Amino acid sequence: MERLSNMDLEEVDWIHSLPLFYRGTGDKLADLQQAQSVCLDSLTYLLQAQQECDLKISRICLLSSRALPVFGTVEQPLHGMLAGPLSVIPQEFGIQTLWLDVEDTPPDTGWSEVAFALSLQEQGKERLALRNGFAWQSETSTLPTNNQTTAIAEVEKAGLFVVTGGSGAIGTQVCKSLLSDPQSQVAIVSRNPSVPADLLQEISRIHLIKADIGNPDTWATTLDSIAEINLPITEIIHASGVSEGNLISFRDPAETHKKMRSKYEGSIFVEHFIERFQPTRAIYCSSMSAVLGGAGQLDYASSNALMDSYAYFRNRAAPHTVRTAINWEIWNESGMAVSAELHDERHQQHLKVGLSNDEGRRIFSQIRTASLPQVLVSTCNIEDSQYFYRSLIGYNLENTSDSAETKLTSIQNQTETLLLEQLGLNQIDHDECSMIWGWTPLLFSILWVCLRNTASGCYFLKFLETPL
Numbered sequence: 001m002e003r004l005s006n007m008d009l010e011e012v013d014w015i016h017s018l019p020l021f022y023r024g025t026g027d028k029l030a031d032l033q034q035a036q037s038v039c040l041d042s043l044t045y046l047l048q049a050q051q052e053c054d055l056k057i058s059r060i061c062l063l064s065s066r067a068l069p070v071f072g073t074v075e076q077p078l079h080g081m082l083a084g085p086l087s088v089i090p091q092e093f094g095i096q097t098l099w100l101d102v103e104d105t106p107p108d109t110g111w112s113e114v115a116f117a118l119s120l121q122e123q124g125k126e127r128l129a130l131r132n133g134f135a136w137q138s139e140t141s142t143l144p145t146n147n148q149t150t151a152i153a154e155v156e157k158a159g160l161f162v163v164t165g166g167s168g169a170i171g172t173q174v175c176k177s178l179l180s181d182p183q184s185q186v187a188i189v190s191r192n193p194s195v196p197a198d199l200l201q202e203i204s205r206i207h208l209i210k211a212d213i214g215n216p217d218t219w220a221t222t223l224d225s226i227a228e229i230n231l232p233i234t235e236i237i238h239a240s241g242v243s244e245g246n247l248i249s250f251r252d253p254a255e256t257h258k259k260m261r262s263k264y265e266g267s268i269f270v271e272h273f274i275e276r277f278q279p280t281r282a283i284y285c286s287s288m289s290a291v292l293g294g295a296g297q298l299d300y301a302s303s304n305a306l307m308d309s310y311a312y313f314r315n316r317a318a319p320h321t322v323r324t325a326i327n328w329e330i331w332n333e334s335g336m337a338v339s340a341e342l343h344d345e346r347h348q349q350h351l352k353v354g355l356s357n358d359e360g361r362r363i364f365s366q367i368r369t370a371s372l373p374q375v376l377v378s379t380c381n382i383e384d385s386q387y388f389y390r391s392l393i394g395y396n397l398e399n400t401s402d403s404a405e406t407k408l409t410s411i412q413n414q415t416e417t418l419l420l421e422q423l424g425l426n427q428i429d430h431d432e433c434s435m436i437w438g439w440t441p442l443l444f445s446i447l448w449v450c451l452r453n454t455a456s457g458c459y460f461l462k463f464l465e466t467p468l
């Protein structure tokens with residue numbers, strides 16, 4: 001990086017091809033670590049180094065192979081994590097980012113096609129795939145209200161429904177929905193499982209499995225405990241997780257992976273579960289953040305995107321399991337968005353448009369009757385909803401037509417976002433701003449990063465084609 005910065009280049013385009021060259025070994029855990037390294041950590045180091053060297057990267061192209069579901073399935077689900085950097089890098093650094101997924105791995109890749117696809121970035125395309133001589137882009141469409149649904153077969157109503165995180169907020173509503181059928185039983189898997197207060201009257205149909213799904217050493221015992229319940233296993237609903245994160249500039253990969261094991265390793269646990277029990281259905285409780293990102297949310301977005309990707313994975317060892325990822329909008333009565341106790345105005349506005357428990361439960365049971373691989377649940381249209389997924393680069397200060405006051409407000413907003421993220425504050429009292437301005441050298445470095453960077457209902461996803 002130092003050598004590049006010494007070359008006095010006006011602009012640098014960075015093609016991040018590590019994910020393209022990486023081939024899995026078949027060892028799920030080793031492959032996960034490798035994918036985290038090539039999809040997330042190497043980019044972290046790159047972006048941290050470019051700040052230190054004062055190099056201006058203008059565009060980043062993320063290259064992968066067979067990781068986007070153009071024809072309905074993916075072969076490299078782990079590289080689905082790239083959706084995190086795709087949305088978060090522009091939000092934190094203002095660097096235009098493209099994800100290009102090709103069909104073949106080197107040396108068979110058609111590099112002229114790749115060059116053409118890169119030129120499409122000029123037209124604002126962010127997620128592209130090359131297949132059969134066409135460039136494909138993903139598109140989000142509104143799910144028609146008369147969407148054809150299939151009744152849940154009798155055989156799918158009975159049996160055991162395994163819910164990871166079943167005592168959590170979303171998990172509780174999932175269990176409530178499942179137990180509304182008198183034939184069903186649920187197994188709640190979590191580190192400290194308990195029967196949710198709402199469901200005490202159904203206690204005889206609830207099994208509790210104490211397990212940390214982020215710890216692979218305990219997976220075999222956990223799966224054995226589920227088998228010992230001795231009921232045919234119908235579905236798994238993956239509703240466990242945590243929310244941790246940091247701005248990429250301050251991200252420590254090892255520390256973050258450790259904190260996020262229930263999300264990253266948790267998805268691998270679910271894959272082991274599916275292979276062993278071959279359930280009819282697997283439902284992943286993902287987040288809109290996997291699509292819209294959010295400053296400071298690289299790992300949250302990437303780990304949710306990993307689940308989205310597994311929803312498109314055709315595992316040859318369990319080909320009949322129908323998979324669906326639900327990208328939930330924020331829930332406003334219970335759950336991690338409420339317990340985070342963030343008091344800043346934007347979060348409060350987001351909670352106001354969030355989902356109630358009843359709405360969430362109703363949507364969950366609706367989605368169970370459809371066999372779509374991915375459903376985005378958003379209470380407002382997705383463009384509007386982007387506002388809630390914080391960007392540090394919300395405004396271009398070089399826009400000369402704006403008044404000084406508008407520019408000042410923008411600087412204030414961006415600075416507030418950084419303060420909230422980095423100093424662990426929930427809200428800033430504007431009257432106390434002069435005090436905050438005087439704080440620590442850390443603050444000045446944050447401000448510097450900020451100012452330097454400033455220049456720069458239900459939906460489903462499908463791919464559209466553009467001829468080359």
Ligand SMILES: NC(=O)c1ccc[n+]([C@@H]2O[C@H](COP(=O)([O-])OP(=O)(O)OC[C@H]3O[C@@H](n4cnc5c(N)ncnc54)[C@H](OP(=O)(O)O)[C@@H]3O)[C@@H](O)[C@H]2O)c1
Binds near residue numbers: 239241
């Ligand atoms: N709430 C929202 O607004 C929202 C929106 C979009 C997506 N989501 C996603 O939906 C999922 C559930 O969210 P929530 O709001 O229901 O969260 P929550 O209320 O905090 O519940 C999380 C659950 O996960 C379990 N869990 C955490 N780490 C675990 C581990 N290592 N092994 C086993 N279980 C573990 C927890 O139980 P123990 O502590 O007993 O282990 C808890 O039951 C999360 O993945 C979240 O990202 C939530």
